[in-house]
Amino acid sequence: MEKTRREFVKLVGGAALGAGVILAGKGRASAQTIPAKGAPSEPIRIGVMPGLTGVIGVPGTAAWRTTQIWADEVNASGGILGRKVELHMEEETTAKECVERFKKLTLEKKVDVIVGLMSTGNGLAVGPLAEELGQLWLAWDGTTQKGVEETMPKTKFAFKSIDNEAEAIGGAILTAKYFPKIKTIAGINNDYSYGRDCWESFQAVLKHFHPNVKAVEALWPKLGETDFTSHIAALKKAKPDLIMTSFWSGDVPILMKQAAAVGLFKTTKGCFTTGGGVHYTLKKEFTPEGLILGYNSMYFKWTDTWPLLTKFVKTYFDKYKEYPVYECDHAYFVLQAYKTAVEKCYSILGKWPTKEEVGKALSGIQVPSLSGYRGYREDNIMTCNFFMGITTHKNPYDFVTIDPVEVLTPSQIIKPTAETKLYEWIKGWKS
Amino acid sequence: METIVSIIFSGVFNASTLFLVAAGLQVVFGVQKVFNLACGSFYALGAYFGIVVVKSFVAGGFPKPLFIVPLIGAGLLLGFIGPIVERGLIKFVYDRDETFQLLLTFALVMMIEDVIKFIWGTSPQTTGGIDLIYGRINLFGATLPVYNLIVILCSLIIAALIGYILLNTKFGRIIRATADKKEMGEALGINMKMVYIKVFTLGTVLGTLGGALVIPATAVVSEMGVELIVLAFAVVVIGGLGSMKGAFIGALIVGVLKSVAISTYPELEMLTIYIIVIAVLVIKPQGLFGGSKV
Known part of the structure; x- marks a missing residue:
């Protein structure tokens, strides 16, 4: 039949x-x-x-x-x-x-x-x-x-x-929740569509919750860059309250290490929307507690x-x-x-x-x-759900994990249909 | 002042590793007339091997602050691959068209990347936070990592050492003579085979040492060699192909320019560097120091 x-x-x-x-x-x-x-x-x-x-x-x-x-x-x-x-x-x-x-x-x-x-x-x-x-x-x-x-x-x-920008949206929601007092932000994202879209959508969501937040620096290292000392100098110069990055590969531990060498995150907060892609490389020795870290769709713990x-x-x-x-x-x-x-x-x-x-x-x-x-x-x-949270050293590993673990659902971070216009969808949210 | 110091310092740090790779490229080209694309891969190998050695050193219970000693040893020791590569591959393309040389050394880049993946996998690796034990210093309000200063210092010492060898030793005179006219060197009874082996090994060691030195301040990824070679091209074009002085100045120009561009007009980072490259190619095609040999 x-x-x-x-x-x-x-x-x-x-x-x-x-x-x-x-x-x-x-x-x-x-x-x-x-x-x-x-x-x-x-x-x-x-x-x-x-x-x-x-x-x-x-x-x-x-x-x-x-x-x-x-x-x-x-x-x-x-x-x-x-x-x-x-x-x-x-x-x-x-x-x-x-x-x-x-x-x-x-x-x-x-x-x-x-x-x-x-x-x-x-x-x-x-x-x-x-x-x-x-x-x-x-x-x-x-x-x-x-x-x-x-x-x-x-x-x-x-x-x-x-949708590529889901993790940036999640990162911005958590930034608004955990760091409501920030006034200035800076982005360091790879110079291609994913990096640029993540930075734009992160700002759009954050400004939806906190309209007065101002972007003071946007850096665009190319994908595959292996030295960020110059970028870190630029970030220190900009003195933002929070640095956002959508790095997801080997560039995450490099940025984290070189930032630790000059104590960047001692005074600045951080949101690594997709850094959990190489979470086991983020050793406690150089990864501070208190950063927002996104694990995308799976958190091993x-x-x-x-x-x-x-x-x-x-x-x-x-x-x-x-x-x-x-x-x-x-x-x-x-x-x-x-x-x-x-x-x-x-x-x-x-x-x-x-x-x-x-x-x-x-x-x-x-x-x-x-x-x-x-x-x-x-x-x-x-x-799928996305897992994000605040980095902690309280675990038996030599790398950071997150606590609390925030589970962001598809309805929170992914626009409902393929035809939906992203920024109109964000504007329609209740604050 | 704080900002200027931070920007210049990060540029010089960048330049110090660039110099070592570019110097390896220059010395090999100057004498053997082979443009060795694999010099970036030697840098990556040095970095991976450096991690192994540092981890073993720490696991062996040795005092952590002394890790720089085995690290330099690792970079030097890895130079043993120089003679193997030179005798096993490079010697076959000395008298052939440059295209063959480029193809061969590019094949070497691919092969080394696969060897790295086979041995160490694709995950980024680090030496943990071992570089942080040296702490930071404050200069005009800018926070500078002491380990990065050590890397800069090591590069300066290596540059001075190379300069001394080239200008004041018999080996240096042979290198300069053969770089100038290979046939004359042969006519005077110089064992060119040994010269080539030694020069290629020197070029290799500069790369492996550079990789080993930089690794505590960063993380290794299998493609790191390819990333660096692109900038090394800019260095040799600006400085002049085959010139060591050119490698030094070219690396400084590229490193500092990159750092300044990122802090002022980040979108123009690469554009700025390649404007200089094009300007040099148009105004002084042989590079700033292209007239002088090795």
């Missing part, structure tokens, strides 16, 4: 929650060693596009490791509906090469789904291609935004990451009551001697969402689903991930 899209999505949405409970630790009742009836016998091919070199090498490696951990676990428990998963990796590099590799994975390797990509520049190139080829693409961190505007509000196959997180942190640490970062959660989530969507399609349709059917099931899905339940909106943009 043919089902309408609405009926299909409704069924899938409800069933996904059920599957989530199973995955959260109730058992593995659906695990099979032989393919389910009507399912192809060959393995499911998953194309993976991690960035492994340059600045994206840090989160990209974490996501790639997570993908392998997930694949090992899924295969050990019988695969997806009895089909093993097989990973085909093509590195994320430039937009041109990503397009070629995306085509290669789709047309030559004939993969069932492609996960990965962290750069929005690459997302903008690959998004339209996914729609054209009819290939499912589940981005880790790549969006299809131009600035803060969504360029692909309606997609069938391209599933995009959270969020809770002891979520078995998925506890188990994953242990597995990851045992294997790599590092504590996982947020890109692990994005990587885990997209695979879990795909698996759940396929299983639910199968349970409804009684046959192995097409890519289009899986895509329909993914829209609006909610599944358990490392950071709790998270999902895709109907416009195929990820949603």
Whole structure:
């Protein structure tokens, strides 16, 4: 019997929650060693596009490791509906090469789904291609935004990451909450779309709560800069009450170290909206307490009551001697969402689903991930909680953690639809 | 005054590491006529190895304030890769077109980056806050990290040492002679193979030492060598390709200019540097000290 899209999505949405409970630790009742009836016998091919070199090498490696951990676990428990998963990796590099590799994975390797990509520049190139080829693409961190505007509000196959500016919005909300008396701010952000958009949206939100806050300096080191002594001299000259940065990779410990060398944060407050991307490098010796630090979608110490997180942190640490970062959660989530969507399609349709059917099931899905339940909106943009807080030295590690932990929900930091104008949305908030 | 001191100091600190990398580039080009793109990678290797040595030193229970000693040792020791690279790769392109040399040394950059990732992974690494044990000093109201002063001092000593070697030793005279006319050196019975090995090792050590020295004040990331080489290009164009004096002055110009630009017109940071580069290329294409050799 043919089902309408609405009926299909409704069924899938409800069933996904059920599957989530199973995955959260109730058992593995659906695990099979032989393919389910009507399912192809060959393995499911998953194309993976991690960035492994340059600045994206840090989160990209974490996501790639997570993908392998997930694949090992899924295969050990019988695969997806009895089909093993097989990973085909093509590195994320430039937009041109990503397009070629995306085509290669789709047309030559004939993969069932492609996960990965962290750069929005690459997302903008690959998004339209996914729609054209009819290939499912589940981005880790790549969006299809131009600035803060969504360029692909309606997609069938391209599933995009959270809006880039979400962490800056979260950082500004916490700045207004924890440092209500600040009068002047300065920004040091990378000189590309993400850095500039984060700085603009941070200011917009902060001024919404505190209209008199004034920006006294804005610095734009290029992505990959490894010396900030001159920038720090400029920041000291500007004497702001608070410094905001959206650095997310190796530049975070460099800035923190060089700031500590001249005691910058002894007199100035700080908001590192995305610094948790390399949280384990922020050693107590040079990272002060009292800074706002954002961990994006995953905080490894969020809770002891979520078995998925506890188990994953242990597995990851045992294997790599590092504590996982947020890109692990994005990587885990997209695979879990795909698996759940396929299983639910199968349970409804009684046959192995097409890519289009899986895509329909993914829209609006909610599944358990490392950071709790998270999902895709109907416009195929990820949603998830963001974890931020105030740095503390009171922990057993040699690096800082946060206390209190603030959990910012999607409705607080992500505009409700792809078409929503960001700054109009912010203006509409109640103070 | 406080602001001026802070800006100049950060510029000079920046220049001190730039000088070491650019000097390595210059000495190799001056004698071997090879433009070694991998000099930035040697810098990155020195930084990673420096972390290993400092961590081992601290773990061994040695007094922390003495960490600078094994750190310098690490930079010098890593020079052993110089002869390996020179004999294993560089010697094959001496008489070939510059394009081959650039391609080979670029391949070396990629290979070293992969070796770094293979050994140390992609995560940024630091020596913790060990540099902070030297404290800070106050100069005209500006807070200056003492460790950064040590790095500047080390660079000055190295610059003086290189100057002394080039001008007052037999090895220096051989280097200058072969840089001027290789054939004459050979005709006089100079063992060019050994000269090339020694010069390339010197170039390598300048890079590895630079990386090792700077690492306590920053964090290492696998791409740090590539980042530095771009600025080193600007230094050699301004100073003059093949000139050590040019490397010194060029590094100072680039370092201080960058610092001043960031404090005044941050958006024009790179533009300012490359305006100088273009001006030099137009007015004095051989660079400020391009006429003088090594």
